[in-house]
Amino acid sequence: xxxxxxxxxxxxxxxxxxxxxxxxxxxxxxxxxxxxxxxxxxxxxxxxxxxxxxxxxxxxxxxxxxxxxxxxxxxxxxxxxxxxxxxxxxxxxxxxxxxxxxxxxxxxxxxxxxxxxxxxxxxxxxxxxxxxxxxxxxxxxxxxxxxxxxxxxxxxxxxxxxxxxxxxxxxxxxxxxxxxxxxxxxxxxxxxxxxxxxxxxxxxxxxxxxxxxxxxxxxxxxxxxxxxxxxxxxxxxxxxxxxxxxx
Amino acid sequence: xxxxxxxxxxxxxxxxxxxxxxxxxxxxxxxxxxxxxxxxxxxxxxxxxxxxxxxxxxxxxxxxxxxxxxxxxxxxxxxxxxxxxxxxxxxxxxxxxxxxxxxxxxxxxxxxxxxxxxxxxxxxxxxxxxxxxxxxxxxxxxxxxxxxxxxxxxxxxxxxxxxxxxxxxxxxxxxxxxxxxxxxxxxxxxxxxxxxxxxxxxxxxxxxxxxxxxxxxxxxxxxxxxxxxxxxxxxxxxxxxxxxxxx
Numbered sequence: 061x062x063x064x065x066x067x068x069x070x071x072x073x074x075x076x077x078x079x080x081x082x083x084x085x086x087x088x089x090x091x092x093x094x095x096x097x098x099x100x101x102x103x104x105x106x107x108x109x110x111x112x113x114x115x116x117x118x119x120x121x122x123x124x125x126x127x128x129x130x131x132x133x134x135x136x137x138x139x140x141x142x143x144x145x146x147x148x149x150x151x152x153x154x155x156x157x158x159x160x161x162x163x164x165x166x167x168x169x170x171x172x173x174x175x176x177x178x179x180x181x182x183x184x185x186x187x188x189x190x191x192x193x194x195x196x197x198x199x200x201x202x203x204x205x206x207x208x209x210x211x212x213x214x215x216x217x218x219x220x221x222x223x224x225x226x227x228x229x230x231x232x233x234x235x236x237x238x239x240x241x242x243x244x245x246x247x248x249x250x251x252x253x254x255x256x257x258x259x260x261x262x263x264x265x266x267x268x269x270x271x272x273x274x275x276x277x278x279x280x281x282x283x284x285x286x287x288x289x290x291x292x293x294x295x296x297x298x299x300x301x302x303x304x305x306x307x
Numbered sequence: 308x309x310x311x312x313x314x315x316x317x318x319x320x321x322x323x324x325x326x327x328x329x330x331x332x333x334x335x336x337x338x339x340x341x342x343x344x345x346x347x348x349x350x351x352x353x354x355x356x357x358x359x360x361x362x363x364x365x366x367x368x369x370x371x372x373x374x375x376x377x378x379x380x381x382x383x384x385x386x387x388x389x390x391x392x393x394x395x396x397x398x399x400x401x402x403x404x405x406x407x408x409x410x411x412x413x414x415x416x417x418x419x420x421x422x423x424x425x426x427x428x429x430x431x432x433x434x435x436x437x438x439x440x441x442x443x444x445x446x447x448x449x450x451x452x453x454x455x456x457x458x459x460x461x462x463x464x465x466x467x468x469x470x471x472x473x474x475x476x477x478x479x480x481x482x483x484x485x486x487x488x489x490x491x492x493x494x495x496x497x498x499x500x501x502x503x504x505x506x507x508x509x510x511x512x513x514x515x516x517x518x519x520x521x522x523x524x525x526x527x528x529x530x531x532x533x534x535x536x537x538x539x540x541x542x543x544x545x546x547x548x549x550x551x552x553x554x
Contacts, residue, residue: 068427068429069429070429070431118429145428145431146431148426148427148428150425178395180395181315181317181393182315182317182365184317186429237486
């Protein structure tokens with residue numbers, strides 16, 4: 061039987077999503093619990109994609125096959141009782157044997173949070189501590205150049221080998237809550253994201269917000285299709301995989 | 308010269324505010340840095356009061372005397388560069404030699420946060436994970452019985468010896484943000500708080516929110532002046548020392 065789980069985790073407690081020998085990873089913790097549940101037979105977790113060390117997930121999705129029979133409700137409960145409290149299974153469901161959590165993704169949403177106010181030791185692992193004002197109007201303008209279908213090569217990890225760097229950013233928005241004016245939330249809804257893509261976009265946006273670049277600089281950055289033209293990679297602590305969408 | 312500092316900290320990273328041998332404490336970390344700054348002469352930090360392990364502070368205050376001469380701005384900067392990133396000095400100022408950070412307190416404000424929604428692994432150390440609905444109308448009603456001057460013996464740590472258990476709760480409110488309906492914030496502004504007082508009030512309020520007790524049960528609980536009549540002590544993770552006020 062194939063199961064799909066929706067889960068959240070505190071990325072600051074893990075060396076990333078993907079399993080690595082001798083490292084504490086989200087996949088490693090989940091596969092360990094699943095193996096125990098599955099009569100001690102190894103279970104391979106197929107996530108919608110990996111998240112890097114320090115990056116959080118609000119609704120990550122993954123599928124796997126079990127040889128035992130268990131209802132989704134019992135599976136959710138059993139898993140939650142076995143995994144660390146920094147991961148939480150929000151939902152479990154049975155899916156068709158042909159379903160694939162990575163190949164069937166039609167869109168993903170990421171958000172990136174920035175604290176423009178005073179340094180906050182309580183939120184240091186959960187919001188980028190920028191701690192200075194930024195020109196948010198110019199940043200919002202810059203985001204609009206990114207919406208649509210583009211070759212995002214300039215925003216991808218320099219040695220990332222892909223067949224195509226073309227992706228569609230359905231929407232890219234800047235949200236500022238009137239009650240928390242110092243918290244900036246950048247949201248990105250797209251058909252696909254490559255490694256470091258959101259963090260490199262955010263790093264470039266911050267340089268625009270600092271006045272080091274102009275919003276319209278996004279045009280040549282995209283056009284050059286070269287990592288050297290974009291800004292620094294923003295820290296992982298402000299990044300959240302918010303949602304994964306399937307057909 | 309006597310200095311007053313305002314600082315915030317992530318209580319989940321410390322065994323409480325107060326220095327204890329072989330434990331990582333907020334006072335211990337600050338005194339260690341202050342000693343280095345003060346030509347290696349011991350400095351005693353006098354805080355507005357202690358906070359227990361796991362309890363956070365947004366604006367804790369403490370005074371101390373230094374034998375060296377340093378401007379408040381330089382002191383703030385130097386301290387922040389020496390202490391862990393889970394504590395932050397928000398402000399330093401010079402105060403009169405007669406000022407005392409504990410004895411001169413006229414009021415304090417605490418807030419307690421409760422998540423009524425789904426378990427959130429990202430916020431587990433920062434908001435009580437109650438994860439079920441509560442009767443907030445009844446809880447708000449109960450809070451009103453606590454406002455004013457009362458003997459709070461029933462809400463204080465059972466073996467706490469005090470000359471008087473009478474304190475004035477200037478206001479006790481329940482706040483629910485329309486944007487985050489699942490986050491309940493209880494705020495308490497009072498002239499003085501005793502050990503576990505807020506957590507015992509919150510624990511009792513939760514039992515009222517569960518329907519196990521009625522809001523008007525607050526009357527006999529206060530009247531009995533006996534810890535056995537109040538509810539359980541709520542976990543420390545939702546509690547924040549929000550502010551300390553002086554004349």
